[in-house]
Amino acid sequence: MRETLTKNLLLAQSGGPTAVINSSVCGIVDEAVRQPRIDGIYGAVNGILGVLHEDLVDLRHEEPATLQSLRRTPSAALGSCRHKLREDDYSRLLEVFKAHAIRFFLYAGGNDSMDTAHRVAQLAEEKKYAVQVIGIPKTVDNDLMVTDHCPGYGSVSRFNAIAARDSGLDTEAIYTSDTVKIFETMGRDTGWITASTALGKDDPDSAPHLIYLPERPFIPERFLKDVKSVYDRLGRVVICVCEGLKDERGEFLRASSKHIDIDKFRHPQLGGVGDYLVGLISENLKIKARCDKPGTIQRVSMTCASEVDLEEAYSVGQNALSKAIDGENDRMVTLVRKRNDPYECETGLVELDKVALKSKRVPDAFINKECNFVNDGFLEYAKPLIGEPLPHYVHLRKKRLEKLLPGYG
């Protein structure tokens, strides 16, 4: 019997952009156009807000070349949002689905978005509205449960591995100036992103020398001891820290400040953890320190995107669509690592409620016992995700000439 019911697909992007989330969109659309069972291919503008506001676009109207170029365009081409849904929003979502005959809903995002997708799926079932809801993992934070890793993470890791190494070369070059460098990465609650800076270390003495993750409370005394110890040995220190570091009371580290009322336009401003640590070091160790804080560019840098990550992002998008067509519902696509060397990864499926609102922290086994670096286990885990080896840099042998004069000064 021939199906006559119109079946439209709606996809949406959520949360913080990444270098590869558009690659997932490309994967979805490439697969959707091959599916005779799909009529309209729609995108929501600015994520779930676009669904609520019925702000939808027809992706069949885009040039095929544009859609292909999405694979190399960072950020979220359809727009994203951070929007906390109210209880009555869910029924609105369903109304929009019904009005536009949405029978497949694909939602790319993190653990909040997976909760949204799960609740939509539940409500649809309760209301007997047939829709296949599939989540697509997307977060530089890499904190989703069950999946081996998250698309977006490999690229932010590659950026940070390269940037921390560059920052280290810079620090190494200038003698007696800026000898302590704080490199502040994203990652509010978990240290996955910060840990990735270790992938840039290509020599026991090279950067980064110390890494602090939010999985461990920050203890100033211990930190200062660590810094001094590296400084005494090498004369320089590169310290990679997570923006979400907290002290033993569970409070974020911040450069404290108070209003100095110079004029009406000078106002108090709280600096981040990097500024706090610069102050801590200069006041206690009397060493000049400086902070590099690439901020949002780390998550959308196409120049440093990982080829593995781009490919996997495409594949989870493609896979989400085919699973929806196969009748799967209330599931998220996962990445399942089959082997490490050579690296091989497949896609899998997990119930949305197993990932919704949950967060995966960097496991104890990946953190050294001094709480100031990662273990080899982490490096084995993360290395395949950043793709090609980092560009090769050289160091001079520096064969010294014999000194012929009395010492200087």
Added chain:
Amino acid sequence: MRETLTKNLLLAQSGGPTAVINSSVCGIVDEAVRQPRIDGIYGAVNGILGVLHEDLVDLRHEEPATLQSLRRTPSAALGSCRHKLREDDYSRLLEVFKAHAIRFFLYAGGNDSMDTAHRVAQLAEEKKYAVQVIGIPKTVDNDLMVTDHCPGYGSVSRFNAIAARDSGLDTEAIYTSDTVKIFETMGRDTGWITASTALGKDDPDSAPHLIYLPERPFIPERFLKDVKSVYDRLGRVVICVCEGLKDERGEFLRASSKHIDIDKFRHPQLGGVGDYLVGLISENLKIKARCDKPGTIQRVSMTCASEVDLEEAYSVGQNALSKAIDGENDRMVTLVRKRNDPYECETGLVELDKVALKSKRVPDAFINKECNFVNDGFLEYAKPLIGEPLPHYVHLRKKRLEKLLPGYG
């Protein structure tokens, strides 16, 4: 008559590292090994400090492959320094030259280093010691006089053009979150680096929207008006600012702070201009703002290095050596632009005292009359320096579906 006198070459790198200063070293050494009149090819470790301390290395002992790979290794392979010379240091430099038969001294650096080179050349002449001293322009700040531009600038510009564009895409994607982005670049006294972010603007509405250079005093009221105007039109603003912005009194803008004595490890910390502006905007316009501050990675990023810059850095190194061999002295190699489209550039020479201690600011003709962006003249000047066009990104056409429901909320 055959010359029997040993003639050694000494080269040194000075000041902040760049992505391409090692390319200059490669150019020097490649040329030096072809010159039968040069015996030893020496490098000073950590710039002029290495000369003072007689800490010299023999570059003929390096593997040829290592020397070639320097072209793609950022930062300063020989080490650099920031060291203010005392009066009696100059005679020490000359002693070291004599002891090691240094007859050619090549010094890569900025306007301070050109002063050092000039004074060494003067003293050598006064003391009748024959040495050819040639300066090699090197500074991401692009503030050397006479030369059209400085090696290092094209690459830092490419980094910032890409990063500001990425930062803009990121800001554009997330609706109702971090809608104002401050992008803080290097450039203590001049706005060349900050101006280069304009090269990333590929659409009238795309980032950057506002650019503030230290060539103009920062006026908070005008700034807030500018920001509000863009925000009201687009709902987002990306503002590129120089770390060296000053107010009308000539004082650096800083996030003011006072000691809050929570515990002995919480100390006052002055934030930079980015933090100050985040505070200014949030307090006065009640809009959420965020700061990206790539810091030192902008000057040593090989991933974003400009091919034109790498090539020119090599060529000024090579040229400095051949000019020294030709008997030139007390000169700096310059870059002389012959035409813009297609871009063509040659090397020239200038007396060191014409560049020593002087600084070239962004000219008035390159800054718009509102003091919040650059003019097309700047774009024409800077575009050839960043090399290949920036990676191509696409925007979706976003053909809207007809709305079928009453409005939301």
